[in-house]
Amino acid sequence: MELTEIGQRAKEAASYLGHLGVRQKNKGLQEAARALTEGEQEILSANQEDVLRAKAAGMSRALVDRLKLTPERIRDMADGLLQVAALEDPVGEVLSMKERPNGLIIGRKRVPLGVIGIIYEARPNVTADAFGLCFKTGNAVILKGGSDALESNRAIVLCLQKGLFRAGIQESSVQLILDTDRETTKKLMRLNQYVDVLIPRGGAGLIRTVVENSTVPVIETGTGNCHIYVDEGADLDMALKIIVNAKTQRLGVCNACESLVVHRAEAERFLPMLQKQMSEKQVEVRADEAACAMVPGFLVATETDWGTEYLDSILSLKMVDSLEEAIGHINCYNTGHSEAIITRNYEHAQRFLNEIDAAAVYVNASTRFTDGNEFGFGAEIGISTQKLHARGPMGLEALTTTKYIIYGNGQIRE
Numbered sequence: 001m002e003l004t005e006i007g008q009r010a011k012e013a014a015s016y017l018g019h020l021g022v023r024q025k026n027k028g029l030q031e032a033a034r035a036l037t038e039g040e041q042e043i044l045s046a047n048q049e050d051v052l053r054a055k056a057a058g059m060s061r062a063l064v065d066r067l068k069l070t071p072e073r074i075r076d077m078a079d080g081l082l083q084v085a086a087l088e089d090p091v092g093e094v095l096s097m098k099e100r101p102n103g104l105i106i107g108r109k110r111v112p113l114g115v116i117g118i119i120y121e122a123r124p125n126v127t128a129d130a131f132g133l134c135f136k137t138g139n140a141v142i143l144k145g146g147s148d149a150l151e152s153n154r155a156i157v158l159c160l161q162k163g164l165f166r167a168g169i170q171e172s173s174v175q176l177i178l179d180t181d182r183e184t185t186k187k188l189m190r191l192n193q194y195v196d197v198l199i200p201r202g203g204a205g206l207i208r209t210v211v212e213n214s215t216v217p218v219i220e221t222g223t224g225n226c227h228i229y230v231d232e233g234a235d236l237d238m239a240l241k242i243i244v245n246a247k248t249q250r251l252g253v254c255n256a257c258e259s260l261v262v263h264r265a266e267a268e269r270f271l272p273m274l275q276k277q278m279s280e281k282q283v284e285v286r287a288d289e290a291a292c293a294m295v296p297g298f299l300v301a302t303e304t305d306w307g308t309e310y311l312d313s314i315l316s317l318k319m320v321d322s323l324e325e326a327i328g329h330i331n332c333y334n335t336g337h338s339e340a341i342i343t344r345n346y347e348h349a350q351r352f353l354n355e356i357d358a359a360a361v362y363v364n365a366s367t368r369f370t371d372g373n374e375f376g377f378g379a380e381i382g383i384s385t386q387k388l389h390a391r392g393p394m395g396l397e398a399l400t401t402t403k404y405i406i407y408g409n410g411q412i413r414e
Contacts, residue, residue, distance in 0.1 A: 003179075003187050006142060007194030009172040010115045013140035014196075016170050018112050022089040024169065025136055029085035032135075032163030033078040036128065039159040040074050046155035047124065054122070054148050062252035062311050067122040067149055077128040077156075080379040084132040087377070090396050091138050094405075105407040110400045112138035114196035117188055118381070119144045119210055121202035124152035129372070129379035130199075131160050131174045137399040140173050142195065144188055146202070147180035154178065189214035199394075201382040204309065219394070222359075222385025223309045224254030224337040226367040229326045229352070231343035232263040236270050238364065239342040240277055246340070246366040248281045252311045254383060255338050255370040259306065260317045261326045262291075267319055271295045278315065287317035306333040323348050327355050334358055336385035338367040359385055359392035 017025075036043070047069040054064055090110050097107035116139045118130045127143060134141035145153040153176055161171040177184060189198060189210060197217050200210035204223045211218055228246060230239045246257035262270060267290075275295045278285050286301035298317065305316040306329070320326045330339055340362035341352040349363045360370045360383075370393060372380025377395030384390040390398035 001178075003177065003184060003191065004194075006175050006177065007115070007191050010140040010142050010175060011194045013170045013172045014112065014114045014138075017135070017138045017140060017173055018114075020138060020169070022091075024167070025089065025138070026085040028135060028164050028167040028169045028173075029081045029132060030163075031167040032128075032131070032160045033081040033085075035159040035163035035166070036074060036078040036081070036156070039155065039162070040071060043074055043152065043155045043159065044069060044071070046151040047149075049151045050122075050124075050149050059122075059148070060252075060312060062250075062313070063122060065250065066252040067124070067152070069124055069152060073125060077125055080129055080373065081132045083373070084136050084379055084396075087136070087396060089136065090400055095402060102411055103409060104411055107405045107407075108402045109405050110397070111403050113399055113401050115140045115142065115194055116399065117142045117144065117191070117195045117198045117216065119185060119188065119198065119200045119202070119206065121146040121206060122148035123201075124149045124156060126201060127153050127156045127176075128160065130381055131157075132379050133372075133377075133381050133394075133396060133399055135173055137396050139399055140175075142175050142177065142188070144177045144185055150178070150180060186213060189216060192216055199382055203311075219382075219384055219390055219398075220386050221382030221394075222254075222337055223335050224256065224367075224383070225258050225307060225309045225333060225335045226255060226338045226340075226370075227259045227261055227330045227334060228257050228340045228342065228367065229261040229330065230263060230266055230270060231323065231326075231341055231345060231348055232265045233344050234263075234266060234342040235344060235364075236266065236273065239270065240273055242340070242342060242364070242366050243274065244277050244281065246368050247278075247283060247315055248313075249368055251313060253368075254309070255367050256311070257340075257367055258308065258310050258314075258316065259330075259333070260315060261329055262317065262319050263323075263326070264290075264319050264321050267291065267294060271298075271317075274317075281313070283313045283315055285315050285317055288319055291317055291319050309335065323351060327352065331355075331357050337383060338362065338370040340365060340367050359383065 095108040157176040287298040338360040381394040
């Protein structure tokens with residue numbers, strides 16, 4: 001199917017969805033979830049093709065993990081759609097209503113964005129999440145997944161469309177672009193006539209390409225060079241538990257910890273503990289020279305390491321002499337995603353919360369919680385590291401805009 005035809009169908013579907021009631025939308029989500037569960041074997045078979053091809057091409061272990069689907073992950077996708085169905089529909093909410101001196105009553109009402117294009121890489125679960133949130137908010141969605149996950153995405157979208165059909169809803173509410181040519185992606189970035197907003201979700205290269213080449217407005221979802229700072233006097237056992245979780249639970253995700261900052265006062269005790277755990281987890285630690293002198297197992301870091309999102313079994317480590325130095329280092333090298341402090345000091349915790357420039361800032365908790373499901377959104381469209389319109393995990397409200405509604409009784413402007 002030609003891209004312009006996909007755009008036309010999406011525009012028509014968006015107009016249709018904008019008038020769909022919440023019961024109909026919830027029915028569509030429930031049927032789509034049921035279709036995913038019923039189509040488990042077809043999805044797994046398609047995913048196996050993608051995984052085998054990725055391994056043959058030398059894809060890293062962490063990225064293969066992002067690509068791979070299991071029965072549990074498919075159930076999670078279906079459950080995510082059901083959770084979105086259970087959430088309150090933001091469309092139609094009147095945010096304010098005020099009367100002017102001339103008698104006009106002016107209000108703001110939440111409405112869908114229209115047609116949303118999602119350009120993403122090898123994470124097939126994004127296909128279901130993006131559909132669910134866009135559909136609930138009355139938006140049609142055009143999906144452009146990476147070639148690595150083409151068969152998985154195709155199988156998932158077929159199930160979603162099957163569910164919509166059973167619910168009596170236009171199947172073109174969700175469409176997948178099957179052409180993996182880069183020129184097609186560039187054309188999507190310029191499809192202003194039909195697409196209202198683009199959301200790139202993937203690595204730094206993909207996001208930069210979309211931002212630099214798109215004529216369609218872009219909501220930028222950022223990469224995640226996430227830090228954990230171990231403060232002076234911190235509970236070191238807690239710190240170690242959180243770091244192991246944040247770094248090793250899943251390597252290839254944007255909310256994984258990539259960088260550590262450790263107060264020098266705790267280094268002598270803490271760094272050997274850290275090295276033991278990271279060695280057991282087969283994680284390479286790249287540290288500054290002072291830390292390497294304390295722990296021979298560390299490798300010397302370069303300037304590049306401080307700002308790198310590895311998505312791999314690598315962790316950078318910087319020692320500091322103060323909270324101020326830690327905050328300065330993190331704000332210099334972070335990507336505005338998620339940052340954490342491990343501390344017993346309330347004042348330090350408050351300063352960290354106030355002075356760190358990021359979408360999500362944690363005290364004594366893992367950065368892995370920056371996620372739409374964990375935040376109670378049911379799913380997410382991505383993590384926005386911008387400061388306009390949306391920031392952090394993007395749930396339902398982030399996929400709406402507002403329009404002014406004005407009631408009069410014959411007023412004219414003099």
